[in-house]
Amino acid sequence: MSNGQESPENVLSRRQERWNEADMLRDSRILEHTHSFIVEYNFKTKYCFIDPAQLKHVYGDWQNDRKNNDEKNYRRVVLQDDVEAVEAFFDFSKLKAGESRSMDARFYVKAHVYEWFRVSLTCYADEQGEKERVLITFTNAEQEMETLQKLKFLLAKDPLTHMPNLDSFMQMTDQMIQAHKDLSYAIIRMDIDKFRMINQMYGTKEGDNVLRYIGVKIQEWAGPILEISTYCRISSDMFCVCMPADASDVQELMDFIQNSLRAYPLKFDMIMSFGVYITCEEDRSEHIPVSTLMDRAASAQRTVKNSYRNHIAYYDNVIRKKEIAEQIIVSEMKKALETNQFQVYLQPKCEMDTGRIIGSEALVRWIHPSQGIISPGEFIPVFEKNGFITELDYFVLRATCQLIRKWLDEGKKVYPVSVNVSRTDLYNPNLLDQIKDCVAEYEVPHDLIAFELTESAFVSDNMQLYNLAKRMQENHFRVLMDDFGSGYSSLNSLREIPVDILKIDLKFLPPSQDDKRGNVILHSIVEMANRLGLEVIVEGVENIEQAEFLLSIGCRNAQGFYFYRPMPVSEYERCLEEKPIEIKERR
Numbered sequence: 001m002s003n004g005q006e007s008p009e010n011v012l013s014r015r016q017e018r019w020n021e022a023d024m025l026r027d028s029r030i031l032e033h034t035h036s037f038i039v040e041y042n043f044k045t046k047y048c049f050i051d052p053a054q055l056k057h058v059y060g061d062w063q064n065d066r067k068n069n070d071e072k073n074y075r076r077v078v079l080q081d082d083v084e085a086v087e088a089f090f091d092f093s094k095l096k097a098g099e100s101r102s103m104d105a106r107f108y109v110k111a112h113v114y115e116w117f118r119v120s121l122t123c124y125a126d127e128q129g130e131k132e133r134v135l136i137t138f139t140n141a142e143q144e145m146e147t148l149q150k151l152k153f154l155l156a157k158d159p160l161t162h163m164p165n166l167d168s169f170m171q172m173t174d175q176m177i178q179a180h181k182d183l184s185y186a187i188i189r190m191d192i193d194k195f196r197m198i199n200q201m202y203g204t205k206e207g208d209n210v211l212r213y214i215g216v217k218i219q220e221w222a223g224p225i226l227e228i229s230t231y232c233r234i235s236s237d238m239f240c241v242c243m244p245a246d247a248s249d250v251q252e253l254m255d256f257i258q259n260s261l262r263a264y265p266l267k268f269d270m271i272m273s274f275g276v277y278i279t280c281e282e283d284r285s286e287h288i289p290v291s292t293l294m295d296r297a298a299s300a301q302r303t304v305k306n307s308y309r310n311h312i313a314y315y316d317n318v319i320r321k322k323e324i325a326e327q328i329i330v331s332e333m334k335k336a337l338e339t340n341q342f343q344v345y346l347q348p349k350c351e352m353d354t355g356r357i358i359g360s361e362a363l364v365r366w367i368h369p370s371q372g373i374i375s376p377g378e379f380i381p382v383f384e385k386n387g388f389i390t391e392l393d394y395f396v397l398r399a400t401c402q403l404i405r406k407w408l409d410e411g412k413k414v415y416p417v418s419v420n421v422s423r424t425d426l427y428n429p430n431l432l433d434q435i436k437d438c439v440a441e442y443e444v445p446h447d448l449i450a451f452e453l454t455e456s457a458f459v460s461d462n463m464q465l466y467n468l469a470k471r472m473q474e475n476h477f478r479v480l481m482d483d484f485g486s487g488y489s490s491l492n493s494l495r496e497i498p499v500d501i502l503k504i505d506l507k508f509l510p511p512s513q514d515d516k517r518g519n520v521i522l523h524s525i526v527e528m529a530n531r532l533g534l535e536v537i538v539e540g541v542e543n544i545e546q547a548e549f550l551l552s553i554g555c556r557n558a559q560g561f562y563f564y565r566p567m568p569v570s571e572y573e574r575c576l577e578e579k580p581i582e583i584k585e586r587r
């Protein structure tokens with residue numbers, strides 16, 4: 001090597017020697033231990049060196065293969081599915097000096113057996129920077145790939161039912177819808193009404209059995225049309241199927257599932273609610289995400305969940321319009337609050353026989369610049385879902401405190417105002433402190449502010465609510481149980497519930513001449529409340545008959561359209577100045 005140059009023959013023979021050494025090392029099982037072998041290809045000599053011990057994997061004369069561009073030999077050692085990728089990998093025509101790349105492919109190892117190999121190559125340059133040789137490493141990755149495949153399988157499956165899970169369902173469904181652009185698909189979302197009860201009554205093991213059973217039934221039904229359908233367990237008792245939207249097939253599936261559930265040996269009337277969305281041309285052309293299609297099926301399903309009559313709902317224009325209206329509400333709510341579009345209305349509460357106003361309830365109204373007055377029934381449920389209710393309730397509380405402060409400063413007689421506390425506010429641990437701070441800022445005496453907590457919340461979120469109500473009372477705020485009759489509180493529970501006033505809603509307990517039992521119930525509630533020292537107020541009083549009946553059973557106070565509707569503050573102030581109308585004048 002006097003001039004630093006070595007003849008190609010020398011290089012090759014030295015390399016051959018080295019490889020002979022490697023051969024010996026193989027005997028000492030090092031190569032086997034590492035599951036690797038190396039192939040070297042020289043661009044100049046066109047010589048391809050393959051570890052002789054591994055020729056069984058890479059057999060054939062590679063050198064000649066490349067020269068003659070005869071790629072048939074690849075096909076003998078590479079699994080058919082991987083041939084194309086391997087050919088592209090070994091196309092050295094565009095390979096640059098210094099470049100490295102790697103791939104995974106399945107190579108022949110013995111009769112009918114192919115194993116995964118990770119193939120990596122690096123192209124080395126000569127001293128002039130020209131590409132000289134490629135060093136290729138084959139590493140057996142069978143075990144690694146096996147683990148990976150298992151992991152992939154596990155990640156794609158729901159461990160309980162072995163059905164595809166939500167992620168893999170969404171992927172498969174997207175591919176399927178895109179691959180069959182001419183087909184309209186039905187996305188069917190389903191779950192069991194009151195599944196929680198099954199777990200509670202029969203234990204979670206039995207609950208799991210029911211879920212597995214449904215999984216089997218869905219697979220039984222959709223299995224034969226697997227090519228054009230997908231299904232999954234979304235979570236808990238929620239399942240989803242996507243299948244071609246043939247109306248009778250869709251109905252057949254739902255009947256099949258419903259009947260299968262009836263046949264399940266459990267003394268519990270299991271009923272499934274189904275929500276169906278049928279894809280349209282626009283979904284395909286605009287590639288609407290599967291999650292959105294599923295949301296639409298869910299919106300339809302919500303309209304029949306726990307309903308006694310209907311168990312199947314299709315997403316239609318009514319639901320679409322409601323969703324659009326909700327979207328508008330959500331997109332405008334923040335700006336509306338900033339620009340004073342929300343206003344507090346007051347609905348007077350009065351003594352029925354004297355007609356005297358004894359207080360009021362603050363009820364929010366959205367005065368929309370183009371749509372006019374929007375009633376809380378439309379936006380409160382949306383705000384409860386997205387959490388904005390917390391901000392709105394705080395706004396109402398603040399506006400109410402400001403108002404009371406103004407009245408006090410003007411030297412007026414002030415009657416208590418109650419504000420509603422949404423059930424979502426219950427999860428705010430700082431709620432009471434925020435209320436106290438706000439009330440203190442305007443120096444409002446605590447007995448002039450009351451809080452209305454809805455009865456149904458007492459049933460489901462009891463601990464939070466009990467604690468809140470109790471702490472409110474400790475701070476000398478009055479607490480009302482709103483909408484009494486809407487939930488399932490037993491009369492007995494009234495003993496412990498920390499409230500001062502029971503607000504009975506006639507919507508839920510309507511008195512009527514034909515409904516003697518209803519009247520007896522109402523009578524008993526009023527009597528029991530009076531005996532327990534709870535004040536009672538009845539809301540939703542709409543006519544004189546109701547008012548007189550209520551008076552006859554010992555109920556004195558009411559809030560209702562018959563007396564006053566919710567009104568702007570200025571109007572309320574006017575009402576206070578008017579002479580009250582006694583009930584005998586109203587007859």
Ligand code: C2E
Pocket residue numbers: 347362363364375376377380389392393396420421422452482483539540541542559560561562566
């Ligand atoms: P609620 O707290 O039970 O309020 C009473 C609702 O009954 C009011 O409806 C009122 O207008 C209505 N009402 C009063 N008297 C009668 C009557 O004689 N007949 C009939 N049919 N209805 C009567 P509104 O103002 O539409 O409020 C509906 C619900 O929205 C309220 O029920 C309350 O749950 C909620 N809400 C209203 N304002 C607020 C608020 O500022 N914050 C929160 N969290 N909820 C509010």
Ligand code: MG
Pocket residue numbers: 361420452482
């Ligand atoms: Mg209320």
Ligand code: MG
Pocket residue numbers: 482483503505539
């Ligand atoms: Mg109410």
